[in-house]
Amino acid sequence: MGIEFFEKERIFKLDTPKSSYIIGVVDEENFVGHVYYGKKCRDYKLGYLMRTDEAPFVPSKNERDRLSFLDAFPFEYSTHGLGDFRESCIQVKTSKGQSAVSLSYVEHKIYAGKPALSGLPATFGTEQECSTLELVCRDNVLDLKVILYYSVFEDTDVVTRSVKVVNEGKETIYLTKVLSACLDMDNQDFELLTMHGSWARERKVQYRKIGYGQQGVTSLRGESSHQDHPFMALKAGDATQEMGDVYGMHFVYSGNFLAQAELNQFDSVRAVMGINPKDFCWKLEPQDEFQAPEVVLVYSAQGLDGMTTSLHTLYRKHLIRSEYKDKKRPILINNWEATYFDFNTEKLLQIAKQASELGIEMLVMDDGWFGKRNDDNTSLGDWDVNEEKINGGLKYLVDEVNKLGMKFGIWFEPEMISPDSELYKAHPDWAIAVPDRTPGRARNQFVLDLSRKDVREHTYESIAKILRSANIEYVKWDMNRPLSDIGSAELPADRQGELFHRYVLGVYELQERMMTEFPHLLLENCSGGGARFDPGMLYYSPQIWCSDDTDAIERLSIQEGTAMIYPLSTMGAHVSDCPNHTVGRITPFETRGYVALAGTFGYELDVTKIPEEDRNSIPEQIQMYHKYNDLVREGNYYRIASYAQNHEYDCYMVVSQEQTEALVTFVQVLNRPNCKSRKIKLKGLKSEANYVLEETGALYAGDTLMNAGILIENPWGDFKGKLLHLTMQK
Numbered sequence: 170m171g172i173e174f175f176e177k178e179r180i181f182k183l184d185t186p187k188s189s190y191i192i193g194v195v196d197e198e199n200f201v202g203h204v205y206y207g208k209k210c211r212d213y214k215l216g217y218l219m220r221t222d223e224a225p226f227v228p229s230k231n232e233r234d235r236l237s238f239l240d241a242f243p244f245e246y247s248t249h250g251l252g253d254f255r256e257s258c259i260q261v262k263t264s265k266g267q268s269a270v271s272l273s274y275v276e277h278k279i280y281a282g283k284p285a286l287s288g289l290p291a292t293f294g295t296e297q298e299c300s301t302l303e304l305v306c307r308d309n310v311l312d313l314k315v316i317l318y319y320s321v322f323e324d325t326d327v328v329t330r331s332v333k334v335v336n337e338g339k340e341t342i343y344l345t346k347v348l349s350a351c352l353d354m355d356n357q358d359f360e361l362l363t364m365h366g367s368w369a370r371e372r373k374v375q376y377r378k379i380g381y382g383q384q385g386v387t388s389l390r391g392e393s394s395h396q397d398h399p400f401m402a403l404k405a406g407d408a409t410q411e412m413g414d415v416y417g418m419h420f421v422y423s424g425n426f427l428a429q430a431e432l433n434q435f436d437s438v439r440a441v442m443g444i445n446p447k448d449f450c451w452k453l454e455p456q457d458e459f460q461a462p463e464v465v466l467v468y469s470a471q472g473l474d475g476m477t478t479s480l481h482t483l484y485r486k487h488l489i490r491s492e493y494k495d496k497k498r499p500i501l502i503n504n505w506e507a508t509y510f511d512f513n514t515e516k517l518l519q520i521a522k523q524a525s526e527l528g529i530e531m532l533v534m535d536d537g538w539f540g541k542r543n544d545d546n547t548s549l550g551d552w553d554v555n556e557e558k559i560n561g562g563l564k565y566l567v568d569e570v571n572k573l574g575m576k577f578g579i580w581f582e583p584e585m586i587s588p589d590s591e592l593y594k595a596h597p598d599w600a601i602a603v604p605d606r607t608p609g610r611a612r613n614q615f616v617l618d619l620s621r622k623d624v625r626e627h628t629y630e631s632i633a634k635i636l637r638s639a640n641i642e643y644v645k646w647d648m649n650r651p652l653s654d655i656g657s658a659e660l661p662a663d664r665q666g667e668l669f670h671r672y673v674l675g676v677y678e679l680q681e682r683m684m685t686e687f688p689h690l691l692l693e694n695c696s697g698g699g700a701r702f703d704p705g706m707l708y709y710s711p712q713i714w715c716s717d718d719t720d721a722i723e724r725l726s727i728q729e730g731t732a733m734i735y736p737l738s739t740m741g742a743h744v745s746d747c748p749n750h751t752v753g754r755i756t757p758f759e760t761r762g763y764v765a766l767a768g769t770f771g772y773e774l775d776v777t778k779i780p781e782e783d784r785n786s787i788p789e790q791i792q793m794y795h796k797y798n799d800l801v802r803e804g805n806y807y808r809i810a811s812y813a814q815n816h817e818y819d820c821y822m823v824v825s826q827e828q829t830e831a832l833v834t835f836v837q838v839l840n841r842p843n844c845k846s847r848k849i850k851l852k853g854l855k856s857e858a859n860y861v862l863e864e865t866g867a868l869y870a871g872d873t874l875m876n877a878g879i880l881i882e883n884p885w886g887d888f889k890g891k892l893l894h895l896t897m898q899k
């Protein structure tokens with residue numbers, strides 16, 4: 170494992186436990202080529218795969234056909250304007266108005282560990298856990314240095330990449346495009362897997378066969394978005410859930426992105442990922458640097474399951490920093506669906522009292538406690554406690570909740586400003602807006618210009634002062650509209666193209682600062698549900714609200730997409746009341762509990778008002794959470810059946826790292842008449858071990874469970890679920 174350089178062949182070999190990534194430097198101009206990415210190879214002499222011995226050969230042997238070379242060579246980091254007509258990763262605008270870039274290898278460094286990315290979230294590891302290659306490339310005409318960073322980890326099959334650009338010249342250069350990763354590979358009849366949705370239906374998985382031309386996903390909304398996700402996977406035509414080649418690319422970033430695959434004339438695919446070049450233009454003065462965010466590459470020979478395992482391991486061990494990451498989260502009750510804006514201290518304490526008696530551990534006060542916010546038209550930015558509602562003050566409320574033995578959490582939407590707010594009256598120029606145009610409203614709100622230091626300073630202080638005023642142990646940080654009307658009152662004309670990215674850096678800075686001052690806080694990010702569920706935010710918060718849709722059946726596919734790439738420990742999931750507030754569906758309370766068990770678990774209902782039968786079953790549900798949460802949080806997750814695909818039932822399981830315990834969740838959506846039981850084949854167990862099924866006491870061999878399967882009777886009724894708990898026989 171690790172990274173090696175073979176000087177004679179000019180080959181870099183990066184090994185993870187089960188994959189190899191190989192880079193070659195070719196020709197007199199030192200082009201950096203992509204040699205191989207896939208299942209681990211012992212040998213490094215794979216440079217022939219770059220096909221430079223075939224016509225048109227390399228420019229030093231055939232300058233006449235230089236363009237043919239540039240347009241077919243598998244580049245590690247493609248450049249613009251000189252003959253590679255596929256998607257480029259970097260493009261500039263010089264003082265002379267030119268846009269071309271050419272990069273040649275200059276030198277490199279290989280070392281143990283992994284550098285942090287200035288101002289950006291990124292995966293991390295110790296010197297024992299990972300190693301890094303810095304490939305320094307240069308454009309001698311532009312005097313531009315481009316450093317390509319690659320890191321590999323000892324315990325998971327990923328290669329992370331990022332890019333730093335340094336202006337070593339005497340003139341200002343504008344970067345109009347800086348992507349973070351490029352992967353040129355022969356097509357394997359690839360299908361492109363991406364995730365899409367909308368509010369209340371995030372991260373639904375889409376498969377499409379790659380065709381000639383460009384296809385992919387983007388966001389221009391200033392956040393990773395409900396609609397498209399900063400992730401894509403190339404799945405070989407013959408790959409399945411369990412077997413075959415899958416290449417994943419995941420962006421550790423929370424703003425505009427581009428993820429694109431392009432099938433070209435020679436049947437090779439170029440996959441790229443990075444900050445969306447649309448509306449991006451970064452001014453680089455002499456000696457300035459630009460750091461592009463990180464992309465996680467994952468290769469799996471074990472189909473989608475292998476990709477999932479590698480990403481889960483990476484994020485659990487090398488991305489989430491919160492002290493909560495390996496801990497059971499307090500079971501919370503959130504008052505949003507319980508009361509919406511209609512609450513006061515008495516109401517919250519009523520809920521808390523009843524909840525604490527049932528075993529719930531934290532009360533979260535959602536939107537509506539500040540300014541004069543009695544609906545969603547007003548007061549964002551005025552982070553002063555509304556003492557008409559929170560009579561007695563915030564500290565009194567928190568102390569009373571603490572006296573019940575519960576923790577207290579609070580909701581903020583720090584990035585926003587209501588036109589109807591004291592803050593807007595005082596600082597109308599703090600909202601993002603195009604001069605001479607009235608900015609568009611969404612949920613009757615504007616976005617604060619977090620590219621400005623004064624705005625960040627004020628925003629931070631207004632939330633920190635609340636956090637300092639009482640024993641607040643949890644924050645739900647919300648963000649309820651996309652960015653539009655892009656303009657900053659402070660940035661000069663030639664830096665307006667920096668606003669989108671500076672905004673994201675501003676969000677990161679605020680969250681970093683908050684977690685530094687309040688290191689024990691449990692932070693849950695949220696964006697109108699799950700519009701900013703991305704690896705960038707996980708660097709700051711160990712969990713993210715998955716979706717505003719809390720219906721157990723809708724959640725099956727939302728959580729399926731989410732869990733394909735994120736650990737279960739990160740998925741905010743609650744039991745809510747019925748009829749469900751988003752779809753009006755009535756599902757058994759028990760099933761709602763099973764589905765929420767796959768995530769952080771909590772309640773989003775008025776516990777004083779729900780049917781008594783449901784209320785009475787909460788203590789048992791809570792016991793179930795305590796019994797299984799360690800396993801769910803730390804175990805390996807496997808998808809068994811997808812309701813999104815079969816339209817009938819859903820099934821997934823979690824197996825402990827030692828393979829001694831497993832929990833299978835089965836949800837049948839609609840019941841079927843006159844049908845036999847379903848056969849389910851389990852995964853991830855030890856073939857040679859025996860397992861006891863707790864529900865029946867029956868003993869099964871591990872290989873029987875995985876190869877032959879078990880039978881699950883059709884539950885009576887619709888939307889019924891079942892948990893199967895298996896423990897290894899000692």
Ligand code: GLA
Nearest residue numbers: 505535536695696697698717
């Ligand atoms: C967003 C969140 C909800 C809730 C409301 C409050 O929609 O996703 O959970 O906090 O805002 O306005």
